[in-house]
Amino acid sequence: MALTLVSSNRCAGGFQKVFEHDSSELKCKMKFAIYLPPKAETDKCPVFYWLSGLTCTEQNFITKAGSQLAAAEHGIIVVAPDTSPRGCNIEGEDESWDFGTGAGFYVDATEDPWKTIQAYDATALASSYSGPQLDVLIDQGRDDQFLSASQLLPDNLIAVCSENKIPVVFRLQPGYDHSYFFIYSFMNDHMKHHAKYLNA
Known part of the structure; x- marks a missing residue:
């Protein structure tokens, strides 16, 4: 999977980065944010995944949650993907905020939706x-x-x-x-x- 760097900002001694990639599963471009604490420059660090809810992109969490200071203090990498496909031209995708673009229910759109929800x-x-x-x-x-x-x-x-x-x-x-x-x-x-x- 080829990654394109969208942005990189110094933050809390580390780096807040955003990458874009082509999703083979969703057939569209997707983004994810990754915070690299100062410790990541020299050592391995554990990873904390944040999955935002309805309508949120990767930007909501990295600009509003204030996670970077604590992640830097504890040496934790934070990955925050955009959890929903956007602009895929799916019929009805913009008719409802909670079941359309950015809805976050697309765990695996090929499965029965309620069966998928139960699994997670x-x-x-x-x-x-x-x-x-x-x-x-x-x-x-x-x-x-x-x-x-x-x-x-x-x-x-x-x-x-x-x-x-x-x-x-x-x-x-x-x-x-x-x-x-x-x-x-x-x-x-x-x-x-x-x-x-x-x-x-």
Whole structure:
């Protein structure tokens, strides 16, 4: 796969880069961002993948989440791909914000959509999990409009984790919504949480 460098910026002692490539699966150009901490210049570093939600490109996370300082501190590479094809000229792709261009539901468009969603749904995965001990940290904005509309169902995940004895720290954060202001506010905690295991 040939990569084209789109941008490279010095950031928190490392580099924030964006690359573009031709996707053989999606038949269009796709982009991904990668943050290389200072440690990556001399040593191997673990990788943290961020998959943004609906409508987001790779730019949303790298410009709004504030992950670079914590990634630099803990020596973690952060990869943030654009999770959706754009401009593919699929019939109806711009008719709806949540099922069109940038929708993020294109895990594998050749499979039955609901079967695919089940294979990647956190609650479904936790219900059948039998691997090593986990340590889950969840932050949820109490004033998240998708929570109040019952489109986010953290209680289902917590219940399944409880049944399967998967430890979960769930923090319902008052006053926070679904925006990157919320993500920015707790990104440091989550990067530190992952660093415990990625750097072990």
